Structure formats: structure tokens, C-alpha cells
Amino acid sequence: MHSHKNHPFHLVEISPWPILGAFGAMITMMGLIKWFHFFSTNLFFLGMIILLLVMYQWWRDVTREGTFQGLHTYQVTMGLRWGMILFITSEIFFFLSFFWSFFHNSLSPNIELGMNWPPQGIEPFNPIQIPLLNTLILLTSGLTVTWAHHSLMENDMNQMTHSLTLTVLLGIYFSILQGYEYMEAPFTIADTTYGSSFFMATGFHGIHVIIGTTFLLICLIRHLNNHFSSIHHFGFEAAAWYWHFVDVVWLFLYISIYWWGS
Numbered sequence: 248m249h250s251h252k253n254h255p256f257h258l259v260e261i262s263p264w265p266i267l268g269a270f271g272a273m274i275t276m277m278g279l280i281k282w283f284h285f286f287s288t289n290l291f292f293l294g295m296i297i298l299l300l301v302m303y304q305w306w307r308d309v310t311r312e313g314t315f316q317g318l319h320t321y322q323v324t325m326g327l328r329w330g331m332i333l334f335i336t337s338e339i340f341f342f343l344s345f346f347w348s349f350f351h352n353s354l355s356p357n358i359e360l361g362m363n364w365p366p367q368g369i370e371p372f373n374p375i376q377i378p379l380l381n382t383l384i385l386l387t388s389g390l391t392v393t394w395a396h397h398s399l400m401e402n403d404m405n406q407m408t409h410s411l412t413l414t415v416l417l418g419i420y421f422s423i424l425q426g427y428e429y430m431e432a433p434f435t436i437a438d439t440t441y442g443s444s445f446f447m448a449t450g451f452h453g454i455h456v457i458i459g460t461t462f463l464l465i466c467l468i469r470h471l472n473n474h475f476s477s478i479h480h481f482g483f484e485a486a487a488w489y490w491h492f493v494d495v496v497w498l499f500l501y502i503s504i505y506w507w508g509s
Contacts, residue, residue, distance in 0.1 A: 255320040257312065264305040271297030306465060313482070314474045324481050331485045335492050338455075342496050345448040346503065352440040353508055359439075364508070366439045371509035377428045378505040381421055382497065385456075388417035389494045392463070392487050402477050404470075411467045414490070418460030425453050445504060452496055459493045462486040 252258070271294055278291030313319035319327070353364045361367035372378060391414040398406035429446075436446040466483045469475060475483055 255322040257318040257323045264301050268301045271301055327481055349444040365441050369441050370433045374505040374509055377424055378501055381424055382501050384417050384421045385494050385497050388414050389491060392490050396487050399475060399480055400477050415460055415464050415467055418456060421456055448500055452500055455493050459490045462489060
């Protein structure tokens with residue numbers, strides 16, 4: 248069929264991955280509810296395994312289409328670019344809701360919070376300890392991912408490998424430090440609106456860091472398999488955009504919640 252088409256657009260083949268992905272997401276959600284109510288994680292992990300397997304197969308198909316079958320024409324790539332731009336825009340508004348909630352509560356703390364921010368009895372984190380280190384880690388990773396992009400555009404595959412590997416390691420390091428910070432936290436998500444705002448905003452950002460690190464790791468594997476060239480690498484470019492977005496959100500989180508809010 249593709250050999251007879253007279254347009255530059257890619258008509259996606261029939262694929263089982265959307266329905267199986269939705270099925271995996273449903274099981275994961277049901278598993279979360281079972282975990283919270285019955286303290287059993289087996290259904291949650293089953294859903295996660297299904298999701299990971301579907302993600303692997305789906306990414307494999309998209310990689311084949313773009314890299315080996317030549318289906319990602321200029322028009323298709325422009326569509327992917329706009330799709331990524333609109334997705335990041337939606338993510339900005341997603342985080343905007345958390346910042347709105349935080350500033351609504353912190354700028355006019357009501358009598359239930361002791362007319363004080365942080366609320367009475369809450370001991371906030373010291374912003375110049377782990378939070379500052381995490382800020383430096385993410386800013387450095389922003390530099391290394393830009394270094395990787397420029398290396399790729401200049402066909403310096405050796406530097407691309409080094410800089411992208413460094414970015415992935417910094418992402419993993421950030422997640423480990425945030426996990427340690429959560430374990431040492433002197434308050435929980437149930438402790439007033441401060442705990443809710445803190446763990447919702449930083450927790451969702453942490454999930455985005457894990458997703459971004461995975462995105463960059465896939466790009467590193469693809470790079471090592473020679474899937475990218477200086478003129479054909481939108482998969483990596485999208486990952487770099489996403490990583491810069493994660494960086495900027497963290498700067499706002501650090502300045503508002505960790506530093507100003509403490």
C-alpha cells in the first residue's frame with residue numbers, strides 16, 4: 248500500500264499496542280487502589296510489567312518506521328515536533344495547577360494552618376542541603392544534554408556517547424537523592440496542605456525525571472546502534488526538549504517550595 252500512495256504522510260499500520268497499553272494502565276490503576284486499601288502490590292506490579300513490555304514493543308515499531316522504513320518524512324517529522332510542543336505545553340499547565348495550589352495556601356494561610364507558613368509543627372527541608380545539590384545536578388545535566396546535541400549535529404559520535412551517558416547518570420543520581428530525601432522527610436503527604444503541596448509537586452516532578460531519564464536512556468541505546476545522524480535525530484531532540492522542561496520546572500520548585508516556602 249505504501250508504495251502506491253501519492254502523499255508524504257505516514258498511515259500507521261494496525262497495531263495491538265494502544266489497546267494493550269490501555270489494558271496495562273487500567274490494571275496498574277486497579278493495582279494502586281488495591282495497594283492503598285489492602286496493602287497488596289501484586290496487581291500493581293503485574294500492570295507495570297504489562298506497561299513496560301508494551302512500551303518496549305511500541306518503541307521498537309516506531310523506531311523501525313522512522314529509522315529503517317523511511318516513513319518519517321519531513322511532513323511527518325513536523326507533525327511529531329508540533330505534537331511534542333503541545334505535549335510539553337500541557338505539562339506546563341499540569342504543574343501550574345500545583346504552583347497555584349501552593350501559592351494560594353502559602354500567601355494567605357488560614358486559621359487551620361495557624362495563620363503561618365510553613366504551618367505550625369511542620370519542619371521544612373534546609374534548601375541549601377540536598378535540594379541545592381539536586382539543583383546543581385539538574386543544571387549540569389542540562390549542560391551535558393546540550394553538549395550531546397551539539398556533538399551529534401557535528402557528527403562527533405564519541406563525544407555524543409560520553410555526554411549522553413553522563414546525562415543519564417546524573418538523572419539516576421537525582422532520583423536516588425530525592426528518594427533518600429523522602430525517606431528522611433520529617434513530615435508526610437497527610438501533614439496539612441504543606442505536605443500535600445510538597446509531595447504532589449516534587450513527587451510528580453520526580454516521576455517526570457524518571458520518565459525523562461528513561462527517554463534519554465532509550466536514545467543512548469539507539470545512538471549506540473547508529474540510529475541517529477546529524478540530520479535525522481528527532482527522537483533525541485524530543486528527549487532533550489523534555490529534559491530542559493524538567494530542568495526549568497525544578498528551578499521553579501526549588502525557588503518557590505524549598506527556598507521561599509521554607
